[in-house]
Amino acid sequence: MKSMPEALIKYIEGYDDDVKNKFLTIRKLIFDACEDVMEKISYGIPTYFYKGVIMHVGLFQSHLSLFPGPDTIDYFRSRLENYKLDKGTIRIPYSMSLDENLIKDIIIYNLNQNR
Secondary structure (H helix, E strand, O other): OOOOOHHHHHHHOOOOHHHHHHHHHHHHHHHHHOOOOEEEEEOOEEEEEOOOEEEEEEEOOOEEEEEOOHHHHHHHHHHOOOOEEEOOEEEEEOOOOOOHHHHHHHHHHHHHHHO
16 A cells, blocks of 8 residues: 555544544555555545545544545445435444445445446
8 A cells, every 4th residue: 555645644643543543444445446546635635536536535523424426325325324425425423333345345336437
């Protein structure tokens, strides 16, 4: 996995270790799915690209948000019943465990959509 860009290190530095670990888990899932991913801050949050946007990942006061896009939300809607959804957004409270299999499936789905 690539080393994290300085802008992303600064983005996560103010959060506690649990939040950082959740972010790093998501980042690892993305790079495990495609080692050629590019990452940068876009729209003020970490964004992952490979032949198009894979997903944005935002850290907020009480939750993290995945922004995989509205079509992806629609595709996975039956598996997202435990989450608050907005158009193109999945909110995951910090008190909730990450469903790594679901997140991996979302990443792979978006990678396939971009190819």
